[in-house]
Amino acid sequence: MSRTVANAVPAIPDSPDPDPLALARALIRCPSVTPDDEGALGTLQRSLEPLGFACERMTFAEEGTAPVENLYARIGGEAPNFCFAGHTDVVPPGDRALWTVDPFEGEVRDGRLWGRGAADMKAAIACFVAAAARFLGARGAGRMPGSISLLITGDEEGPAVNGTRKVLRRLAERGETIDACLVGEPTNPSALGEMIKIGRRGSLNAVITVDGVQGHSAYPHLADNPIPRLVRMLVAIDGTPLDDGTPHFQPSAVVMTSVDVGNRATNVIPSRATAHLNVRFNDRHTGDSIAAWLHERCAAVGGRFELSCECSGEAFLTPPGPLSRVVADAVRKVTGGQPELSTSGGTSDARFIKDYCPVCEFGMPGETAHKVDESVNVADIDALARIYEAVLQGFFEESRCRPPAT
Ligand SMILES: [Zn+2]
Numbered sequence: 001m002s003r004t005v006a007n008a009v010p011a012i013p014d015s016p017d018p019d020p021l022a023l024a025r026a027l028i029r030c031p032s033v034t035p036d037d038e039g040a041l042g043t044l045q046r047s048l049e050p051l052g053f054a055c056e057r058m059t060f061a062e063e064g065t066a067p068v069e070n071l072y073a074r075i076g077g078e079a080p081n082f083c084f085a086g087h088t089d090v091v092p093p094g095d096r097a098l099w100t101v102d103p104f105e106g107e108v109r110d111g112r113l114w115g116r117g118a119a120d121m122k123a124a125i126a127c128f129v130a131a132a133a134r135f136l137g138a139r140g141a142g143r144m145p146g147s148i149s150l151l152i153t154g155d156e157e158g159p160a161v162n163g164t165r166k167v168l169r170r171l172a173e174r175g176e177t178i179d180a181c182l183v184g185e186p187t188n189p190s191a192l193g194e195m196i197k198i199g200r201r202g203s204l205n206a207v208i209t210v211d212g213v214q215g216h217s218a219y220p221h222l223a224d225n226p227i228p229r230l231v232r233m234l235v236a237i238d239g240t241p242l243d244d245g246t247p248h249f250q251p252s253a254v255v256m257t258s259v260d261v262g263n264r265a266t267n268v269i270p271s272r273a274t275a276h277l278n279v280r281f282n283d284r285h286t287g288d289s290i291a292a293w294l295h296e297r298c299a300a301v302g303g304r305f306e307l308s309c310e311c312s313g314e315a316f317l318t319p320p321g322p323l324s325r326v327v328a329d330a331v332r333k334v335t336g337g338q339p340e341l342s343t344s345g346g347t348s349d350a351r352f353i354k355d356y357c358p359v360c361e362f363g364m365p366g367e368t369a370h371k372v373d374e375s376v377n378v379a380d381i382d383a384l385a386r387i388y389e390a391v392l393q394g395f396f397e398e399s400r401c402r403p404p405a406t
Contacts, residue, residue, distance in 0.1 A: 023126035025106030034158035060162035068162035076147030080179035087156030124184030131388030186366030193335030199317035249282030287311025330390035
């Protein structure tokens with residue numbers, strides 16, 4: 001189905017184009033739903049190469065997962081290497097009939113840029129490029145005080161197996177160092193400048209399976225009903241707080257996401273009951289210690305049960321220091337406000353980057369991320385590009401006094 005859009009979308013830039021809005025629109029026009037790229041990384045690469053970035057595509061595939069394309073771009077050969085990190089993949093638009101715009105058109109209307117990925121996080125990637133272009137342009141060719149790099153994956157919204165983690169490993173294997181990293185995830189709850197993320201809670205998914213013996217509900221003594229035992233386990237878990245927070249983290253939380261028996265019969269005691277939990281935990285715990293804690297709670301109830309746990313990321317913190325100060329100063333310089341340093345919210349690829357260098361996150365307001373009619377303020381795109389440029393200025397100034405700056 002074709003539709004007419006009042007404001008024509010500019011062609012994909014193939015020359016130095018410091019206009020972050022034009023690049024953000026071009027990126028949104030690539031329907032890069034994980035794991036498809038649909039030209040998103042090529043669009044980005046074509047905007048970086050004229051600036052002098054050496055661009056390297058890294059494609060990773062693992063059995064059972066779709067191959068994923070990633071882009072690592074770097075300008076400069078010296079330390080310190082400041083890295084902007086992010087992802088060009090997006091979540092599916094869902095039911096398109098619910099959208100008031102085409103999710104992959106990059107429409108600008110009412111002072112906002114609309115489309116899947118506008119907030120999470122194609123506008124931020126466009127701002128990386130604009131900031132780098134302006135920073136390099138202002139200094140003149142050959143006067144790079146270190147290196148700027150972009151690590152952009154096509155596998156963040158999916159399993160995140162063939163993305164950032166593998167790019168980082170490859171860089172480390174060849175001795176390439178990243179000294180500090182800013183991830184462009186949408187970190188602001190509603191207004192640009194509100195919040196910088198300096199860490200993230202860990203996340204663990206658990207499944208408790210309680211087995212009993214099936215039987216007739218009129219003869220319960222001949223059966224072993226797993227439901228009351230599962231309920232007692234859940235009460236034991238729910239009734240015990242994990243902690244009451246730490247200096248930079250909110251209290252850890254166990255959230256029950258599903259309880260399933262699947263029994264349609266009114267006169268049958270089922271043989272199995274399961275519960276699914278998601279635990280968001282702070283820096284007092286690890287995935288292993290949470291699993292042990294859950295096991296202890298269930299075992300105290302007794303009977304046969306199975307507990308399976310999968311930790312998708314440990315809690316981590318880049319303590320307030322040079323990097324968060326540089327980012328906060330840049331935010332304050334452009335917006336006039338003091339951002340909160342927070343560890344709230346979900347996980348991001350920063351959970352892999354933290355193993356290599358200090359990492360903070362700052363991007364667009366995220367209130368429409370993953371939603372129908374995802375959109376961002378055009379004025380915020382302009383401001384974010386200026387913030388990222390100020391981050392580069394601040395970082396390389398700081399690194400002159402404190403090599404390598406972190
Ligand atoms: Zn994201």
